[in-house]
Amino acid sequence: MSEKENVVTKDYKDRLFQFIFGQADHKDWTLSLYNAVNDSDYADPEAIEFNTIKEALYLGMHNDVSFIIAQEMNLYEHQSTYNPNMPLRQMQYVSGAYEAYVKKHKLNKYGVTQVMLPTPHLIVFYNGAREVDDCVILNLSDAFSEDTRDTSDIQVRVKMLNINAGRNKKLMEQCRPLFEYAWVMDTSRRYKLEGHEDPVDETIRIMPMDFVIRDFIMAHREEVKDMLLTEYNEAASHELFQLEGERIGREITSVRDIRKIMEKMNYSAEEAMDLLDVPRELREKYAKEL
Template sequence: MKEVTINNNNKDRLFNFIFGYPENKKWTLSLYNAVNGSAHTDENAIEFNTIKDVLYMRMRNDTSFIIYDIVSLYEHQSTFNPNMPLRQLQYLGNLYESYVKKNKLNKYGSKLIMLPVPKLVVFYNGETEKADEIILKLSDSFAEAHRQESDVEVRVRMLNINYGHNAQLLGSCKPLYEYSWFIKRIQDNMSKADKPDIEEATSLAIDEMPDDFIIKDFLEIHRAEVKGMLLTEYDEAETLELFKKEAYDEGEAKGEAKGEAKGIKKIDCLYSWLKALNRTDDILRAVDNKTVQNELLEEYRKAHDNSDK
């Protein structure tokens, strides 16, 4: 197994670490085939084009690639996010912009530009129970009275990859099945421990993994990085719960019946915005610092005010 060099500043997610690196193209192709019902065999046909935050003002997506005139945008979510069509639309716009520049295409000319067909997928493994497959639509964000008038629609397939869900999908992609098993084993280890520790639970899950699992060697080689990635994701989830509790306490203390709902909604929006921009550090800084939290809320408000103009 060839070792992959990791930039820890990127705080990548484990899903992207497994399926989004050139060294693992065979696993990426297996996932693509399982999702699309195809049977491609040449992993070298995959061309990664994942957005990096250095190019687009800290906006970055998980994994995207082009294969045979299809551009696939894959996102991993451990919390349900109904706004993924909007986010994927933004990612796709940036990817198309990059594609046009790279291929020296003239979008202002009289000749029709041919673009790769987009396939937008979210892989979900959160704790909230969800169906095996859900289609999220951008039009759900439009006022219902005018929804049919929209000239734009974006559809995103959300696939539940929790262990025990989507048996056919997981059965068609062994690395995906193994990833699902691995996450479930970590969760089991956490629930059994007197003092849950995500790093210990992760290390134990690697040791417990069957030897015939394809991804085992990869996880063993990068054990420290894997534990760090999952610790970051775990901290994000814990931070969100703390944000929600703080909003609840604030509303309760003021005796406002609507204070809780408004506070939670405001914090949820902020959290989702920061997460989309990969600003995990800001999320963690804000949880124990009201001043930082207020500054971020003000930044969020100004950003959205400007976008509405």
């Protein structure tokens, strides 16, 4: 393993998907994912040009992984909870990516000559608890009024691929790193639900020796543990407060919800209220009722 592979930047601390598929040292994994999604056979990893949006440059906006290859701009996101608003988010991401592309290539968007841009492809890799089909198309127009959506001058389409265990088998077979990533996420989640004392450590311990991502995971064991625990807690908090039907989202309904977070995640009252974004003016009242 090269010395470069042992260097972890702060940019990759928050999502395991980004940590694996957004690494300049492992463009071969990214290319494998691209080929599997598009049923293509590109062979040169160096054809990948990363253009992932960084939070510091875009006022709090950042995406998981984006890159350009063969005049296509690919924006890949991972979601552990079902989110119908991904077309809106991806529209914001691709706008930022195009802004950076125009600036980098010194393109004149005010000129009389047609500016040529890479074709966008927006993909979400989903492994949440909610049952969805192998492939779901999410449309920005679903956010518009039914009376006017057909007249919209903008449409954004996002393809959501289910990467839970047993789903999209052809995709998983064509991209070994994706199969292994999905295995890590599924196994750690299952151990957590079964009450294992340290589900992440146990997942890493039993990871098959022939996994191509194994050495990389082992080299960054502590960072990976932190990522998985963070992702699990975030997903659990969202799942607790998702409502089916017209309103699907996180809601604070009572002190009982704070107690649920405290019990399920072993949080203090203050930490639970932070996670739930409880307004400051209500915290003292809720604390007295706990």
